[in-house]
Amino acid sequence: MSSVTNEKIGKRILGAWKLVSWVFINESGEEVKFFGQQPKGILIYHDSGYMSVQIAREERQDFASQGIDAGTKEEMAEAFKTYLSYYGRYEEAEPGVFVHSVEGTLFPNWLKHKETRIAELQEDVLMLSTPPTPTSTGNVVFKITWKKIMN
DSSP states (O other): OOOOOSSOOGGGGOEEEEEEEEEEEOTTSOEEETTOSSOEEEEEEOTTSEEEEEEEOSSOOOOSSSOTTOOOHHHHHHHHHTEEEEEEEEEEEETTEEEEEEEEESSGGGTTOEEEEEEEEETTEEEEEOSOEEETTEEEEEEEEEEEEEO
């Protein structure tokens, strides 16, 4: 996949994208599938300047109760650990570099935070990567691959 580094690609990323893969590269250079072999997700970039992303681990456990707020602490913790979502405004700060200004998120630490994504786009495949990001196992670089499903 070739990187687009000399031209803005903001208009070409508009639409809906289905998750293909989500991996991270750890400090040892190993590639790890963050949410399993086949996570599910959708990413939407709208021409209004808003974006939204949701990603779920491939298999998630149901709560014993049907109430959305009636899970056990363990069930809620597991649900939190197996899902990522946020939305907000975005801009292409420089060619191929997008800044997501988070307005709402499952992970409260990202609220009002700016998330940088480096984009590589080829045809209908978009790869977004992060700068080194702190996790419980050290700094990692996430690489998230999407396939366009709708303009």
